[in-house]
Amino acid sequence: MTDTTRDPALAVIVLAAGQGTRMKSSLPKVLHRIGGRPLVGHVLHSARALAPERVVVVVRHERDLVAETVLDTAPEVVVVDQDETPGTGRAVEVALDALTDFDGDVLVLSADVPLLDADTLGALVRTHRDAAVAATVLSAAVDDATGYGRVIRDADGWVARIVEQKDATAAEASVTEINAGVYVFRAQTLRAQLALVGTANAQGEKYLTDVVALLRGAGEAVAAQAAPDAAAALGVNDRVQLAEAARVLNARIVRHWQLEGVTILDPATTWIDADATLAPDVTVLPGTHILRSTAVGQGATIGPDTSLVDCEVGEGATVTRTDATLAVIGAGATVGPFAYLRPGTYLGDKGKIGTFVETKNSTIGARSKVPHLSYIGDTTIGTGVNLGAGAITANYDDLTKHRTEIGDEVHTGSHNVFVAPVRIGDGAKTGAGAVIRKDVPPGALALSVAPQRNVEGWVEKNRPGTGAADVAVRARSAQKADDGAQEEDR
Numbered sequence: 001m002t003d004t005t006r007d008p009a010l011a012v013i014v015l016a017a018g019q020g021t022r023m024k025s026s027l028p029k030v031l032h033r034i035g036g037r038p039l040v041g042h043v044l045h046s047a048r049a050l051a052p053e054r055v056v057v058v059v060r061h062e063r064d065l066v067a068e069t070v071l072d073t074a075p076e077v078v079v080v081d082q083d084e085t086p087g088t089g090r091a092v093e094v095a096l097d098a099l100t101d102f103d104g105d106v107l108v109l110s111a112d113v114p115l116l117d118a119d120t121l122g123a124l125v126r127t128h129r130d131a132a133v134a135a136t137v138l139s140a141a142v143d144d145a146t147g148y149g150r151v152i153r154d155a156d157g158w159v160a161r162i163v164e165q166k167d168a169t170a171a172e173a174s175v176t177e178i179n180a181g182v183y184v185f186r187a188q189t190l191r192a193q194l195a196l197v198g199t200a201n202a203q204g205e206k207y208l209t210d211v212v213a214l215l216r217g218a219g220e221a222v223a224a225q226a227a228p229d230a231a232a233a234l235g236v237n238d239r240v241q242l243a244e245a246a247r248v249l250n251a252r253i254v255r256h257w258q259l260e261g262v263t264i265l266d267p268a269t270t271w272i273d274a275d276a277t278l279a280p281d282v283t284v285l286p287g288t289h290i291l292r293s294t295a296v297g298q299g300a301t302i303g304p305d306t307s308l309v310d311c312e313v314g315e316g317a318t319v320t321r322t323d324a325t326l327a328v329i330g331a332g333a334t335v336g337p338f339a340y341l342r343p344g345t346y347l348g349d350k351g352k353i354g355t356f357v358e359t360k361n362s363t364i365g366a367r368s369k370v371p372h373l374s375y376i377g378d379t380t381i382g383t384g385v386n387l388g389a390g391a392i393t394a395n396y397d398d399l400t401k402h403r404t405e406i407g408d409e410v411h412t413g414s415h416n417v418f419v420a421p422v423r424i425g426d427g428a429k430t431g432a433g434a435v436i437r438k439d440v441p442p443g444a445l446a447l448s449v450a451p452q453r454n455v456e457g458w459v460e461k462n463r464p465g466t467g468a469a470d471v472a473v474r475a476r477s478a479q480k481a482d483d484g485a486q487e488e489d490r
């Protein structure tokens, strides 16, 4: 976005000061997430896409936490604090104090209305300008208007006023055109009218919505534009609406990637965050969550029942029934089923992390395999390595973590323990059941298990009369007869 495309006559105010009582949460409502982003993050994202001259965000409840999130998302915004007077009208009034030198149009957005995209908001601004009115309200025709302010129109179709549900008469409450909580105003007119808004209503708050009737009283016109998609006007006040907003957003994201060439078998059980990216010809199987900034390369297959958080998956990789966070999976690699990749896992091209394997802070080189029942932590593995089933890196000695370093083309026996810090040289091998406490030189075979000793006839002597003893006696005499016959043959 360059400055030349900036709209110098547009400022955006984002209302984010409320507590969100109905969420019953210690986290401020606007920081609850859908699609991996906080509600206020979605709103800021749409606001930025309009390239306004300025964005002002109003905070109060948990102001530091909210301000930090806002500035992380959009460092260019101005954060202002609402005072003790409650209500959306007061919130806008304090925001206007940061816009005293601004004389264009003000787009007011509610941080708890997260699904409106920049196209819808841009169209609202254009309608407002074309109609040359003092205010334009974004409305929506809904089946159930419970909880929303109702848009009351006059005989000519202009907006006469907005009535909150708690202040509505039965007739007003039956209106199904709701206020989406998003408006465009002329800055100077808005400032003048807000000064006149009182708090004589059911909630004792200074309502922004009261400005509409005041404007009409002052001889100004107020228009309403219906959102093209009523679901996009959804406001999040409780956890039921939070889940509904998440579902609507997810359906939108899934559809977007399907149209970009991704096969998604079951949209209902597939969750993709707003910041994730998928290349064409990726296949996503049911029960899969592709979260945060995960990027999946062309032709990869993910799922079923897989969760990827901030991961990078290479072209043509296969990730099955896996839970992975902050992991990089190389091109053509295979992961799972039932793998757990913790932060700092790097799996090279054509590598394998197999069944019941946990990895952490480890690099597994190209074509290297950790196929079964293993824990690999704080480890560097070279290329072309094969670890036997049940490989465990003992990386923690109760005080500190230590690294295990395994060279190229190493093959280890089953059920090895690598007691870190330890190094296995290039091309080395280890025996089954080895506990590797000392470095293994390149090309050496490391054996740590005591030689096996067989105590002949132990079962016969110590467990006489048992089934085991009976079959053992029979097998031993058959063996003797066999050995005798072979002796005669010579």
Ligand code: UD1
Residues within 6 Å of the ligand: 015, 016, 017, 018, 019, 030, 058, 082, 085, 086, 087, 088, 089, 090, 091, 110, 111, 112, 113, 147, 148, 149, 150, 162, 163, 164, 178, 179, 180, 181, 207, 208, 209, 234, 235, 236, 237
């Ligand atoms: C508001 C509207 C209602 C509309 C609905 C749409 C008013 C009086 N009512 O109702 O007509 O249908 O949104 O979703 O405006 N906020 C502040 N400071 C405050 C109070 C709220 O910044 O003092 C912020 C909140 O953080 C929130 C937004 O304003 O992001 C809306 O506040 P909320 O209390 O949820 O209003 P609603 O009752 O939903």
Ligand code: CA
Residues within 6 Å of the ligand: 112, 235, 236, 237
């Ligand atoms: Ca609300």
